Amino acid sequence: MPRKFLIIGQGLAGSFLAWNLLQRGMPVTIVDDTHSDCSSFAAAGMINPITGKRLVLSPRCERLLPFAKSVYEELEQQFHQTFFEPKDIIRLFRDAKELNAWESKRAITHLKEYYGDRLPPGNYGAVLNDALGSFLIRQGGYCRTGELMQCFTDHFRSRECLWNERFDHKELQVYDDHVMWRGQGFDKVIFAEGYQAQNNPYFNWLPFNFAKGEILTLRARTGLLPDAVISCGKWCIPIAPGTYTVGSTYGWDRFDCTVTDAGKQAILSDLGRFIPGPFTVTGHNAGVRPIVKDLKPVLGLHPRHPAVAIFNGLASKGLLWGPFYARQMTEFLLDAQPLEPEVTVDRFAAKHFQ
Ligand SMILES: Cc1cc2nc3c(=O)[nH]c(=O)nc-3n(C[C@H](O)[C@H](O)[C@H](O)COP(=O)(O)OP(=O)(O)OC[C@H]3O[C@@H](n4cnc5c(N)ncnc54)[C@H](O)[C@@H]3O)c2cc1C
Known part of the structure; x- marks a missing residue:
């Protein structure tokens, strides 16, 4: 056979x-x-090499990230479309612990290609609430999933x-x-x-330990935000001029792909803490992450x-x-x-x- x-x-x-x-x-x-x-x-399609409050490099990132990028290149050639969009990720500091985590990681020479410079508070004017400053995560981006x-x-x-x-x-x-x-x-x-x-x-x-998640698509004035992913617990990805994908929630007790008003409000309220807006909601999606x-x-x-x-x-x-x-x-x-x-x-x- x-x-x-x-x-x-x-x-x-x-x-x-x-x-x-x-x-x-x-x-x-x-x-x-x-x-x-x-x-x-x-899925929002984000590929973020540095995750969590401790700002750790994603496990095996140094091998998996170049591999993933090479596969997206291959697929782009096959389908004559762009899938992977490289983007800096502006990571806003949320507390002093995160600042310390960045300092210790940044001191490790081979990690410098992922952990960019620290940027002072106010770097983005009134557009972002970066009271503790931020740093740029390099090598990330998102895939047009x-x-x-x-x-x-x-x-x-x-x-x-x-x-x-x-x-x-x-x-x-x-x-x-x-x-x-x-x-x-x-x-x-x-x-x-x-x-x-x-x-x-x-x-x-x-x-299994599944996690339901919801995300929104938002419209805002073109040019309102920098052309980068913005991350501060929640994240905001520029997918087209004036259009953003924003998310996401984590729910551990109900597994279905239905959107909820509570999910939408949770995203908007968290987003409002670091990006004042204004935004209009134009899309809303939900899925369940297959986690073990x-x-x-x-x-x-x-x-x-x-x-x-x-x-x-x-x-x-x-x-x-x-x-x-x-x-x-x-x-x-x-x-x-x-x-x-x-x-x-x-x-x-x-x-x-x-
Ligand atoms: C809100 C949200 C945001 C996310 N953002 C990101 C992100 O930014 N970056 C990232 O890397 N990941 C992200 N993820 C995670 C990502 O979506 C998952 O890692 C990935 O999609 C899992 O793919 P999968 O093929 O295993 O499962 P799925 O995408 O769920 O695919 C399973 C498929 O199997 C089909 N199926 C199941 N059972 C049967 C059956 N009996 N008969 C026929 N068909 C069947 C289903 O209908 C479905 O089409 C996000 C997830 C969520 C929920």
Whole structure:
């Protein structure tokens, strides 16, 4: 039987993986329910090398960021569109602890390419409330995720490998060395269902810790804000003249993709603390970030069914992690290359799989 792969879910995870497998000449069938609950369409697309209150460099950033940028370049050439927009990120200090964190990081020579100079309070006039000053995060930017997802979808449709319907796990027959679905045999099924992995009978035992998020699109007077991402707990990304994506919220108790007035008010109120505005809300989106407890991706084979695999856990870093780990998953599937121990699904099997 020729090698063949079945991928469930066409968010960023399923798309990057399918793209890699197709690039290697592998036949792929992707099943997605027309993105009915898809976090990738809610993603702002931000790629921020420095995160959190402690201003730490994102884990493995020095390897993953250049890799992601090179993949976006490749995709830009393929689809004749710009996806990655490099942008400085103006990080406003919120308290003295953050200032200290910046000072200690900035003293480390090889980190200087990410941690830019400190800028004094008032640097942006009345446009930003930068009472404690700010610094520039270098090497970041954002990816035009909606456009990228649309190109992937069109590409998979043109290759006739995308089935737009809901996948029913009961229709899958699993054997040791292959699976069957609707009369067709596949080497492996790879589940890339985002937070809907919670309903997957093969992987619902994983320690998920999903987070619902909401974001807004805002209009403001053109030229009101500097041409940079502004970050201060919440963030504001200039996506077109006078248009901004702003977010986001984190909710840990309700998992669906419906927008709420409370989410909108939370974003506007936090934003108002560092950007006075005025703004008009023109869009509102929600999604659920697929996070596992140790905040790392989850890749690999089911502990009992070697023909059943997972590619998930991209958390709030799908744009940074997706390209790298999709390549790693591809090399695992096709070349028997090992997965990194910290991302393999095996790390959870002993404790969580009965
Ligand atoms: C508000 C918000 C803002 C974010 N901002 C950023 C950001 O700025 N930068 C960043 O890097 N990341 C961001 N993220 C995170 C990013 O969205 C995720 O990391 C990424 O989208 C996860 O992709 P995924 O493919 O794993 O899941 P998803 O995008 O959710 O895709 C899963 C797909 O599988 C389909 N599916 C599931 N089950 C089935 C089934 N049984 N049958 C058929 N289809 C099925 C779903 O409908 C969906 O289309 C954000 C997330 C949110 C919610």
